Amino acid sequence: MSETQERRLRRLLALYPRDHRERHGEEMLGVLLDSSPGWRDAVDLVGGAIALHLRRLFGLDGQVRRRDVLSVVSLLGPIVILAGAAADVREAAWWLLHDNMEPLPTWYVPDAPAWGAWLVVAFLAFFGQRRAAAVSAWLALGAFVVVTPILSQGYLLRSAGAGYLVLGAFTAVALTWSPGPVHGRMLAGKWAVPLAFGGDALVLAAMVLHSMMFAWWLAFAAMALTAHLACRAVRDRRIGRRAALVLALPPVTFIVEAFAGPWAYGNPYLRDIAFYGLPTLIVLLGMGILRPVRRRQPS
Amino acid sequence: MTDGALREPTFLVLTALAAGPRHGYGILLEVEQISAGRVRLRAGTLYTALDRLVADDWVAVDREEVVDGRLRRYYRLTDQGAARLATEVDRMRANTRAAETRLRARFAGGTA
Numbered sequence: 001m002s003e004t005q006e007r008r009l010r011r012l013l014a015l016y017p018r019d020h021r022e023r024h025g026e027e028m029l030g031v032l033l034d035s036s037p038g039w040r041d042a043v044d045l046v047g048g049a050i051a052l053h054l055r056r057l058f059g060l061d062g063q064v065r066r067r068d069v070l071s072v073v074s075l076l077g078p079i080v081i082l083a084g085a086a087a088d089v090r091e092a093a094w095w096l097l098h099d100n101m102e103p104l105p106t107w108y109v110p111d112a113p114a115w116g117a118w119l120v121v122a123f124l125a126f127f128g129q130r131r132a133a134a135v136s137a138w139l140a141l142g143a144f145v146v147v148t149p150i151l152s153q154g155y156l157l158r159s160a161g162a163g164y165l166v167l168g169a170f171t172a173v174a175l176t177w178s179p180g181p182v183h184g185r186m187l188a189g190k191w192a193v194p195l196a197f198g199g200d201a202l203v204l205a206a207m208v209l210h211s212m213m214f215a216w217w218l219a220f221a222a223m224a225l226t227a228h229l230a231c232r233a234v235r236d237r238r239i240g241r242r243a244a245l246v247l248a249l250p251p252v253t254f255i256v257e258a259f260a261g262p263w264a265y266g267n268p269y270l271r272d273i274a275f276y277g278l279p280t281l282i283v284l285l286g287m288g289i290l291r292p293v294r295r296r297q298p299s
Numbered sequence: 300m301t302d303g304a305l306r307e308p309t310f311l312v313l314t315a316l317a318a319g320p321r322h323g324y325g326i327l328l329e330v331e332q333i334s335a336g337r338v339r340l341r342a343g344t345l346y347t348a349l350d351r352l353v354a355d356d357w358v359a360v361d362r363e364e365v366v367d368g369r370l371r372r373y374y375r376l377t378d379q380g381a382a383r384l385a386t387e388v389d390r391m392r393a394n395t396r397a398a399e400t401r402l403r404a405r406f407a408g409g410t411a
Contacts, residue, residue: 024346030369031323031342041341048343052350 006033012042015049017056018237056238068187068236070174072243074130075184076230077171078122078137079196080247083223084164085115086200086207090215093208114143118168121175126193130180137172144168162275163253170246170283191233199226216254224251245286252279305387308340312348313357313376313384320361320375323349349374357383 009032013025032041088109095108117140124133144165175181185193199222206218227247234240253275260274305313308330315321315329323345330340352358357380361373376384 020346020350024350024372026370027323027372028342028346030371031327031345033369034324035327035342037342041343044341044343046343048347051347055351 005037008042009033009037009045012045012049015046017049017052020052056241066242067178068183068239069242069246070170070178071180071184072188072192072231072234072239073170073184073246074133074174074178075125075181075188076192076196076243076247077167077174078118078125078133079193079200080223080227080230080250081118081164081167081171082115082122083200083203083219083226084161084250085111085118086204086219088112088115089204090207113147114140117143121171125175125181128180128182128185130175130182133181134172134175137168137175141165141168141172161250161253163250163279166253166276166279166283167246167249170249187234187236187239188230189233189235192230195230195233196226199223199230202226220251220254224248227251242286246283249279249283252282304390305383307338308344308348309352310384310387311338311340312345312352313380313387316358316374316376317381317384320373322364322371322373326374352380356380 006029009029013021013028016025032045035041088111091108117136121133121136121140124136178184202222202225203219206222207215209215227244231240231244231247234243256274256278311330311333312326314333315326321329323342327340327342327345330338349358353360353374356377358374359377361375363373364371
């Protein structure tokens with residue numbers, strides 16, 4: 001068997017989930033080398049890798065406790081949500097930099113009460129005050145739903161900003177029914193929180209330094225990157241992947257808006273499905289909550 | 300037990316392990332033999348199936364050996380896996396019996 005073929009097989013095996021690779025990689029290589037592999041084996045390997053990634057992503061391996069995932073979300077969720085305040089901070093900065101003597105009008109930063117509430121949640125969660133953070137999170141969610149529509153005609157809730165609302169709901173649930181941010185910090189390791197705050201800083205920098213449209217793309221790219229990196233810090237990668245799926249809700253709705261916005265805006269039902277239903281469904285599938293009833297039947 | 304029918308690769312992998320522990324390549328050969336060459340499993344499919352069968356405690360790792368510098372891991376059928384295979388065999392037997400009865404009646408009717 002040539003070294004070239006072994007290298008090619010190793011490249012294909014590298015497509016498999018890391019835990020599977022570590023457990024079965026050398027063993028699979030041995031089996032493949034014994035069986036004189038051809039192109040059908042290569043296709044079969046790619047198919048197997050995809051199947052195992054999907055199984056892990058959608059919780060079908062059944063080995064990850066959802067409470068652990070929610071614990072990580074209860075710690076990082078409030079911090080990630082704060083990135084949504086960047087647009088208001090940008091407006092406030094513009095107002096101050098242009099030497100306006102009058103106090104900042106509320107219509108200029110219409111979502112400020114909601115972001116302020118989430119700042120409180122983030123601090124409480126950071127310092128391990130789960131109950132107080134949970135109560136504050138429900139209040140902050142209420143601020144999203146009640147106050148924001150009054151002050152900004154609900155723009156935030158009818159656009160890509162819907163991702164913040166859905167993430168806020170998951171975060172409030174996580175703070176209320178999971179073991180909480182202290183347990184989340186144990187699972188996440190020491191780098192997850194600094195990375196999440198770093199992501200907020202990146203989003204803020206993108207908003208302040210660039211023109212609006214480019215800034216939005218940059219900001220959501222920064223959020224997606226942050227969700228990914230923060231959750232890579234989680235020791236159990238499967239918990240990290242599921243937590244990242246929840247934390248990436250704002251970028252997901254932004255992408256939905258970019259591609260489906262033009263037709264979704266014309267119909268409120270389609271808009272709600274696109275901005276709320278679809279992202280929520282993806283997360284519930286990812287958490288394994290909507291997994292098939294007969295998942296324990298190998299096939 | 301609310302289990303439905305097993306898919307053929309799963310059934311064949313469990314059957315291959317019913318007689319005793321086998322390593323990955325051994326399972327591939329055994330499956331080919333059991334199915335009279337009709338089913339030829341490949342490594343990707345085999346290890347995707349084993350991943351789930353081990354997670355569900357139907358199959359367990361029996362032992363490991365190093366042969367010619369390569370890891371060789373042997374798998375065995377667990378009691379739970381054997382019970383599931385037996386259930387599947389009963390189900391298939393009942394189906395086969397029903398099919399046989401109806402075919403016999405059909406042919407008897409056709410030749411009469």
